[in-house]
Amino acid sequence: MYTGMLHMHRLVVILFLLIYLVKATLLVLNRKDSLQKFSATLKVPEMIISIAFLVTGIILAFNSGNLGPWFWVKMVAVATSIPLAIIAFKRMNKPMALMAVMFIVYAYGISETKSPSFKADDLSASYSAADPAQMGQSIYEGECLACHGAEGKGGASGAKDLTSSALTPDERLDIILNGKNAMMAYRDRLSPEQIDAVAGYVETLAAP
Ligand code: HEC
Known part of the structure; x- marks a missing residue:
């Protein structure tokens, strides 16, 4: 809808x-x-x-x-x-x-x-952690939870339920990198390590 x-x-x-x-x-x-x-x-x-x-x-x-x-x-x-x-x-x-x-x-x-300067805001400085799993979760909670919900089942802004995703991990990663519909692209907002970390966290939601 x-x-x-x-x-x-x-x-x-x-x-x-x-x-x-x-x-x-x-x-x-x-x-x-x-x-x-x-x-x-x-x-x-x-x-x-x-x-x-x-x-x-x-x-x-x-x-x-x-x-x-x-x-x-x-x-x-x-x-x-x-x-x-x-x-x-x-x-x-x-x-x-x-x-x-x-x-x-x-x-x-x-x-x-999704930016007043037409340039993606760099969020990468907001997240740093020695432990990638911890960093993935922090990023998820800071950036993704508002639409996808704490367990990934949220549907705000037309967000897909991450726990019943029919996509492959690569396809999910592609959407995180490039965005889709209401979801913004994170390619230029997070560092490659941070993208990997949050994508890893999403995989724990997708296949608990
Ligand atoms: C503004 C709301 C919003 C935010 C914030 C958001 N998403 Fe999304 N997300 C969506 C929407 C909407 C879709 C569905 C896109 C479509 O297929 O139409 C989606 C789809 C996805 C999918 C694909 C799921 C599937 O099976 O189709 C993944 C994976 C995902 N988001 C991960 C993330 C991650 C990780 C973050 C944070 C870094 C994030 N999202 C932040 C709205 C959001």
Whole structure:
């Protein structure tokens, strides 16, 4: 359910972004007649898209397991963009329209990278231990538990039950490295040793 909602949210956001982009482009090119025609034609679809944007976003937020600081930065960017766009297109103000587009593109980039700087946060310094098993468990508890639950059965953000995983250890490792759907990639967030340690810990949950 969550993952389907995530795909729908992304689709709706892309449509929303495209409408913004076309409108801002027409405004910047002084094509005011075309802008008015475009806005009038898309009035109802735009309303539906905006509502779907909001509703899918709220459903996702309430069912998410781990909303880091990036989420709040994104919220501020979206909350800045929308009133800015409404005023910009009403007053035909080009700089404001461009700013609105920039904020929404920025919010989109944060979502895709789960980071306000579009760069994965390096978490590796938070975990160090002589004993890899201990380190694996600490990383799991610090980074994975919010979605996967203490025993691996949790399902927040559409997380898969790790205790009934049908994947091979290599496939599981691949998802930890590269992420999938709501799960972020850990390739650049943890060191290779830390990835091995947490993957090892996941194997103890998958095959207890
Ligand atoms: C934001 C929530 C979230 C966090 C945090 C998270 N995961 Fe996930 N995880 C998911 C989701 C969602 C899936 C399912 C992806 C899919 O197949 O659609 C998943 C799938 C997996 C799978 C594959 C399971 C299977 O059988 O398909 C593994 C293994 C896994 N996660 C390990 C981890 C580890 C290890 C961490 C911490 C380093 C972690 N996850 C952190 C959400 C999360």
